[in-house]
Amino acid sequence: MTTRIVELRRGILKKNDELAAGLRGRFVDAGVLVLNLVSSPGTGKTAFLEYTLRELRARGAKVAALVGDLETDNDARRLAASGAPVRQINTHGICHLDAEMINKHLEGWEGVELAGLDYLFIENVGNLVCPSSYDLGEKIRVALLSVTEGEDKPLKYPTLFNSADAAVITKMDIAEPCGFNRELALKNINEIRPGIRIFETSAKTGAGIDDWLAYLAQAHTARHGLQDPL
Amino acid sequence: MHELSVVASIVESVTELAAAYPGARVLEVRLRVGALASVIEDSLQFCWGITTEGTPLQGSKLTVQTLPVVMHCTACAQDVELQGVQSFRCPRCGEPCSDLRQGRELEIDSIEIDEVEEAI
Ligand SMILES: Nc1nc2c(ncn2[C@@H]2O[C@H](COP(=O)(O)OP(=O)(O)OP(=O)(O)O)[C@@H](O)[C@H]2O)c(=O)[nH]1
Numbered sequence A: 001m002t003t004r005i006v007e008l009r010r011g012i013l014k015k016n017d018e019l020a021a022g023l024r025g026r027f028v029d030a031g032v033l034v035l036n037l038v039s040s041p042g043t044g045k046t047a048f049l050e051y052t053l054r055e056l057r058a059r060g061a062k063v064a065a066l067v068g069d070l071e072t073d074n075d076a077r078r079l080a081a082s083g084a085p086v087r088q089i090n091t092h093g094i095c096h097l098d099a100e101m102i103n104k105h106l107e108g109w110e111g112v113e114l115a116g117l118d119y120l121f122i123e124n125v126g127n128l129v130c131p132s133s134y135d136l137g138e139k140i141r142v143a144l145l146s147v148t149e150g151e152d153k154p155l156k157y158p159t160l161f162n163s164a165d166a167a168v169i170t171k172m173d174i175a176e177p178c179g180f181n182r183e184l185a186l187k188n189i190n191e192i193r194p195g196i197r198i199f200e201t202s203a204k205t206g207a208g209i210d211d212w213l214a215y216l217a218q219a220h221t222a223r224h225g226l227q228d229p230l
Numbered sequence B: 001m002h003e004l005s006v007v008a009s010i011v012e013s014v015t016e017l018a019a020a021y022p023g024a025r026v027l028e029v030r031l032r033v034g035a036l037a038s039v040i041e042d043s044l045q046f047c048w049g050i051t052t053e054g055t056p057l058q059g060s061k062l063t064v065q066t067l068p069v070v071m072h073c074t075a076c077a078q079d080v081e082l083q084g085v086q087s088f089r090c091p092r093c094g095e096p097c098s099d100l101r102q103g104r105e106l107e108i109d110s111i112e113i114d115e116v117e118e119a120i
């Protein structure tokens, strides 16, 4: 017997990274701006997205959404009420979306052509850990944090917040009764991801949504920029 | 949280590679894991035994090299290593840094195998 060391240097998520790179290319070619929304369960991703889809449609934008869920199609039904095409991805227990699931659900999506879309939103499975490792080919990764979750979430889940391109604080309408410390939350997000754009929103009152929509419009105009999000 | 699927894909990759060395036993698998990879070594080790059972990796050891986060500080015009992942500021000058150079790695570095010598 002889021992031998075989150098590999192979990324464990290489397959996902390659698929995601392929998706990113398709999205760029189609001219669609793709956003991946990540947060804990219950932060308000669906509520925020319902509002966003409605407003974008009212402004004449062509939008669609993919939504990941462990078992139900509740979120897909809520989002579909906006009138936008929505497709559910049931992960059956898997705690994150991956590029292969996105690939699969873009196939045979009736009435949806990537090239005919302005925006495609992907609501990830509610989880602050695993989705951060799986690139979906998105241009913008949005990390959401609600006022009820604790201002230290960014410090507890630095991987996710550090990989985000924009941050959204949700449920601002109940910030006061929750004793939400706004300065501390902003500081913590900035410690983990210096300079990130932060939107303070409410899906109940619509607060902060105009800023968010302006950001989307700007990102849409700049979508052909070659630079990938970090 | 997805350590089990991470371990499963390591086993898959290594099994594939080990097929090129018939009869060889895998002794050790060495990983490089960035501080921001969000996998926990204890959980990897915990899954290792069960997942490798009945594969060419059975009985092998898993070693994990943790890589610190390295950022490029524009103010200092150099790469700097962070002490932790609680603050993305340059440890030299205190300026915030957003240009990540290392820390998200999740890769198999190398494997050590016990080769059967060719019969003469
Ligand atoms: N007060 C208030 N409640 C909100 C707001 N946004 C969401 N909620 C409530 O928070 C709960 C969870 O909202 P969802 O939109 O389902 O959250 P989610 O992040 O999509 O949840 P998962 O998909 O299960 O991870 C619901 O009861 C919403 O009505 C908000 O802006 N203000």
Ligand SMILES: [Mg+2]
Pocket (backbone or CB within 6 Å): A045, A046, A047, A075, A123
């Ligand atoms: Mg939801």
Ligand SMILES: [Zn+2]
Pocket (backbone or CB within 6 Å): B073, B074, B075, B076, B077, B080, B090, B091, B092, B093, B094, B095
């Ligand atoms: Zn510096």
